[in-house]
Amino acid sequence: xxxxxxxxxxxxxxxxxxxxxxxxxDYGTAWRILRLPSITDQxxxxxxxxxxxxxxxxxxxxxxxxxxxxxxxxxxxxxxxQLELKDDDRLEIEYNKLEPLYDKWxxxxxxxxxxxxxxxxxxxxxxxxxSITDIILMKLYRVKQIEDNQGQTLVSEGIEANYQDMINxxxxxxxxxxxxxxx
Numbered sequence: 001x002x003x004x005x006x007x008x009x010x011x012x013x014x015x016x017x018x019x020x021x022x023x024x025x026d027y028g029t030a031w032r033i034l035r036l037p038s039i040t041d042q043x044x045x046x047x048x049x050x051x052x053x054x055x056x057x058x059x060x061x062x063x064x065x066x067x068x069x070x071x072x073x074x075x076x077x078x079x080x081x082q083l084e085l086k087d088d089d090r091l092e093i094e095y096n097k098l099e100p101l102y103d104k105w106x107x108x109x110x111x112x113x114x115x116x117x118x119x120x121x122x123x124x125x126x127x128x129x130x131s132i133t134d135i136i137l138m139k140l141y142r143v144k145q146i147e148d149n150q151g152q153t154l155v156s157e158g159i160e161a162n163y164q165d166m167i168n169x170x171x172x173x174x175x176x177x178x179x180x181x182x183x
Contacts, residue, residue: 036083046072054133
């Protein structure tokens with residue numbers, strides 16, 4: 001994989017993690033109350049807003065779509081952490097306890113990106129952002145179906161892989177939008 005992609009990826013994740021940290025310090029871990037389908041629906045709302053803005057060509061709420069992609073990344077990481085913490089009933093968890101989980105999932109997701117990028121030859125660089133948005137929405141419908149099937153799949157990858165793919169696709173969009181250069 002190109003060193004440039006790893007660097008851009010790390011820059012995007014660093015900015016996402018900083019926002020996650022600040023929100024955790026502001027709000028605590030109120031998200032712990034959310035069940036997995038509720039987190040999936042939060043991600044869906046963000047992806048649907050992006051698609052709506054792309055289709056309409058304008059927006060009435062002045063929040064940039066970059067913020068929605070960041071939200072998708074952080075909610076996907078929250079979902080992955082919730083899966084890992086499913087037997088932990090604490091509602092409040094200190095940031096310093098969450099940070100290793102955040103890093104674990106972003107590192108695992110970057111490794112997945114590196115493997116796929118090797119096989120696909122960075123094809124994402126030639127994709128259009130609206131196409132990537134559609135793929136994120138497709139992944140969300142897949143996750144919803146898996147959730148409706150109580151996590152059971154016959155031949156398909158599970159929920160975790162879909163969340164990781166959504167993280168990577170959102171990172172791609174942020175790179176393409178030049179977000180990584182805003183630090």
